[in-house]
Amino acid sequence: MNIGIVGLGLIGGSIALDLRSRGFNIVGVSSRQQTCDRAIARGVVNDASIHLSLMATADLVFICTPLSAIEPIVQKLIPHLSPDAIVTDVGSVKTPIVDAVSALWPNFVGGHPMAGTAESGIEAAVRDLFVGRPYVVTPTAQTPAQSVEKVEEIARLLGASVYRCGPQEHDRAVAWISHLPIMASATLVAACDREGDRDIVNLAQNLASSGFRDTSRVGGGNPELGVMVAKYNREQLLRSLSIYRDSLDELMGDIQAEDWQALEQKLKLTQQAREHYNL
Structure with missing residues (x-):
């Protein structure tokens, strides 16, 4: 089976590494020739190019680009795809992506492997990134069943725990455990920096340890990612932020x-509730 990867960064490169080690022929596309050359040199892919025409031999294509690029990439990719090719993505928001791409290519299966590191680029690609991590597949009633099963089969080969749900349910859930934490973490850092006494700010910066590091980490990540999840999952993010604000108000009131x-x-209730999350 030939696997195509469009976007040879952390996620795309890690998928390629794992699947190539399992005997698949992997072809990759990147916007930069330097990335293609490095992916081949590292053994991430069998072949790589800056041209989407390389995807003509692929049976399954992973779109591993930022959210804003997924639909435009698929539009450019379609002329090069074989009629039976399955297309999937790794985007962290599903409803707008599934709606847009399924209209372009009916054999599209929305996907979201929920794994990553703070690093990016082809050098960040590692083996076993997805082992034990959730991999969400978000078909609609019109998604071909065999294509869904094939994507789930590949996800299991990556060592992931596969979950199937609708795009809307996915977006509502990840608003709570992924997108809201980005905003809450970012506002934590912003609030600390609003302390009027710069000597206190400097002292706090020097005293900051594991608690602040852990709670501020995702807010100090890639700003483009934060903007993209807010733009593409706006309704569900606003809903979760509103409920979060109410919870803060209750704590302040106490x-x-x-x-x-x-x-x-x-x-006590939050201590007990936290145990039920897959941490």
């Missing part, structure tokens, strides 16, 4: 009223 019993009860 502290202002010195209602320590109510505050402790809330913190």
Whole structure:
């Protein structure tokens, strides 16, 4: 089976590494010739090019580009695809992508491997990135069943735990556990930086340790990613931010009223609830 990867960064490169090690023929496309050359030199792919025509032999194509590029890439890719080719993506928002791309190529299966690191680019590609991590597949009623099963089969070969749900359900869930944390983390850093006394800010920066590091990490990531998830998952992100704001107001109310019993009860409930998340 020939696997095509469009976008040879962390995710695309890591998928390629794992699948090539399992005997698949991997062809990759990048916008930069330097990336193509490096992907071949590292053994990430069998062949690579800056031209989408390389995808003509692919049975399954992964689109591993930023969200904003997925639809335009598929439009340019279609003339080069074989009629039976399956196209899937790795975008972190599904509803607008599935709607747009399925209209262009009916044999499209929305996907979202939920794994990553703070690094980017072809040098960041690593083996076993997806082992034990969720891989969400988001078909619609019109998605060919055999194509869905093939994408899920490949996801399991990557060692991932496969989940199937609708695009809307996916977006509502990831708004809570992925997109809201980006915004909450970013506003934490922004709030700290609003402290009027710069000496206090400097002291806080020097004292910051694991707690601040962990809670601020995703807010200090790629700004383009934050803008893209806000743009493409706007409705669900706003919904989660509104409920989050209400929760903050409740905590502030308990502290202002010195209602320590109510505050402790809330913190006990969050301590218990956290255990149910796949951390």
